[in-house]
Amino acid sequence: MKIFNTQTRTIEEFVPNEAGRVKMYTCGPTVYHFAHIGNLRSYIEEDVLEKYLRKHYEVTRVMNITDVGHLSSDADTGEDKMLKGAKREKKSVMEIAKFYTDAFFSDCRELNIKKPDIVVPATKSIGSIIKMITGLIDGGYAYLAGGNVYFDTSRLDNYYVLSNNEAEDLEVGVREGVDEDSNKRNKTDFVLWFTKSKFEDQELKWNSPWGLGYPGWHIECSAICISNLGERVDIHCGGVDNIFPHHTNEIAQSEAYLGHKWCNYWFHVHHLNTPTGKMSKSSGEFLTVSLLKEKGYDPMVYRFFCLLSHYRKSLAFSYEALDNAKAAYEKLISKIASLEKGSCEADREKVSILTAPFYKAMDNDLNTSLAITAIYDVLKSSASDADKLSAIAEIDDVLSLNLLKAAEEKRNSKETSIDSDFAEWIGKMISERAQAKIDKDFARADSIREMLSEKGVMLTDTREGTTYTVVEK
Numbered sequence: 001m002k003i004f005n006t007q008t009r010t011i012e013e014f015v016p017n018e019a020g021r022v023k024m025y026t027c028g029p030t031v032y033h034f035a036h037i038g039n040l041r042s043y044i045e046e047d048v049l050e051k052y053l054r055k056h057y058e059v060t061r062v063m064n065i066t067d068v069g070h071l072s073s074d075a076d077t078g079e080d081k082m083l084k085g086a087k088r089e090k091k092s093v094m095e096i097a098k099f100y101t102d103a104f105f106s107d108c109r110e111l112n113i114k115k116p117d118i119v120v121p122a123t124k125s126i127g128s129i130i131k132m133i134t135g136l137i138d139g140g141y142a143y144l145a146g147g148n149v150y151f152d153t154s155r156l157d158n159y160y161v162l163s164n165n166e167a168e169d170l171e172v173g174v175r176e177g178v179d180e181d182s183n184k185r186n187k188t189d190f191v192l193w194f195t196k197s198k199f200e201d202q203e204l205k206w207n208s209p210w211g212l213g214y215p216g217w218h219i220e221c222s223a224i225c226i227s228n229l230g231e232r233v234d235i236h237c238g239g240v241d242n243i244f245p246h247h248t249n250e251i252a253q254s255e256a257y258l259g260h261k262w263c264n265y266w267f268h269v270h271h272l273n274t275p276t277g278k279m280s281k282s283s284g285e286f287l288t289v290s291l292l293k294e295k296g297y298d299p300m301v302y303r304f305f306c307l308l309s310h311y312r313k314s315l316a317f318s319y320e321a322l323d324n325a326k327a328a329y330e331k332l333i334s335k336i337a338s339l340e341k342g343s344c345e346a347d348r349e350k351v352s353i354l355t356a357p358f359y360k361a362m363d364n365d366l367n368t369s370l371a372i373t374a375i376y377d378v379l380k381s382s383a384s385d386a387d388k389l390s391a392i393a394e395i396d397d398v399l400s401l402n403l404l405k406a407a408e409e410k411r412n413s414k415e416t417s418i419d420s421d422f423a424e425w426i427g428k429m430i431s432e433r434a435q436a437k438i439d440k441d442f443a444r445a446d447s448i449r450e451m452l453s454e455k456g457v458m459l460t461d462t463r464e465g466t467t468y469t470v471v472e473k
């Protein structure tokens with residue numbers, strides 16, 4: 001399997017540290033608001049990556065939940081986002097965290113995103129965070145200033161391993177209109193532990209060797225990753241906005257602490273954009289899965305919409321584009337519903353020939369749109385319906401588009417009453433198809449079946465002749 005590695009900026013063969021096992025880490029959500037469909041684009045792609053890796057390896061996947069320390073600016077200034085959420089809703093930070101963590105996993109369930117094996121909130125990892133900061137201070141990589149603990153980026157030979165940013169580009173705080181922190185020795189230094197919150201009502205604080213305080217956002221991911229997956233992780237994921245400063249800082253502090261290379265592959269999903277730019281929670285204007293459902297979209301249509309494009313391309317959201325995906329998804333389900341479940345067993349060898357193009361597409365840097373084309377090719381092939389259904393089931397283990405379930409529902413949906421003209425026309429088409437088969441004009445026979453299926457007429461060939469059911473379209 002080949003995958004693009006942000007760190008080397010090349011597509012590389014994926015080779016885990018330990019044969020047959022993959023350790024995977026994902027930056028989880030900051031739970032101060034609902035996840036928007038942009039955040040969920042990242043989690044859908046990461047879910048596909050995990051499920052595809054599971055086809056070949058035993059995978060352990062860890063995700064953090066950011067419930068403290070993520071300030072309004074990624075450069076450690078501004079208000080804690082959690083506090084902002086609590087104020088907005090006049091609730092406590094922990095109430096907000098619980099509510100939006102549950103909401104996040106409920107959205108994930110709607111979108112068939114598997115819950116990672118281990119999910120750890122930052123507030124439950126304070127011990128490992130303090131241990132790591134202590135190690136960094138002991139190693140001379142961190143310093144105390146103005147009551148806070150900072151990572152000293154000047155101690156590293158190459159801080160910008162992940163991003164080719166220039167120092168001038170890195171004034172994140174200034175760019176976002178928030179004050180720069182005068183305690184920092186270098187512009188790129190970042191906070192590991194805050195004791196001097198600029199906000200008196202910061203609710204969550206813990207005792208530490210440096211005083212009562214709370215951790216910075218970056219250290220939580222390194223500490224949660226190392227304490228749950230050990231000193232070496234194979235692949236680390238997030239959206240592209242995480243590359244700098246979050247993942248850059250994670251590498252800096254983890255490798256300084258461990259004294260060796262920490263993570264081999266960095267997987268970043270490009271953004272879902274709206275006409276005004278990146279969809280973001282802080283803008284306050286974003287779309288959620290519930291909103292899409294209210295508007296009548298099956299969450300699977302959104303998953304399908306995401307998988308139709310490549311994770312390394314930004315994706316422009318519009319209802320028009322979503323409607324196109326919806327029409328294509330429904331057509332695909334109708335086609336699958338017209339396959340006969342029958343009693344014959346699938347032939348393993350034939351199924352593996354049918355699924356080969358899917359694996360080839362996925363092996364090539366997770367090309368999900370080509371993987372979807374592989375489903376259409378399965379449907380078009382001359383294989384038996386049993387082989388086709390088995391191949392589609394195998395592909396959908398990874399894509400998780402509910403293909404068979406939705407097709408089954410379509411088949412089972414109650415028969416619609418039809419008028420006599422329609423019934424007469426169906427009868428005529430069935431006779432024409434029977435004649436086409438006698439004439440060995442199988443292309444014509446298939447096209448009649450397809451045309452009927454598109455109108456919701458599902459044919460079943462029996463020894464006594466062809467019967468049909470009409471399902472709701």
Ligand code: AMP
Pocket residue numbers: 027028029030031037038039040041042066237238239240241242269270271272273278279280281
């Ligand atoms: P957050 O909850 O803000 O910490 O973000 C959760 C995940 O969503 C992170 O991996 C982000 O990189 C990712 N993300 C944020 N905005 C977008 C977007 N518009 N499109 C895709 N991914 C995003």
Ligand code: ZN
Pocket residue numbers: 026027028221246
């Ligand atoms: Zn993270």
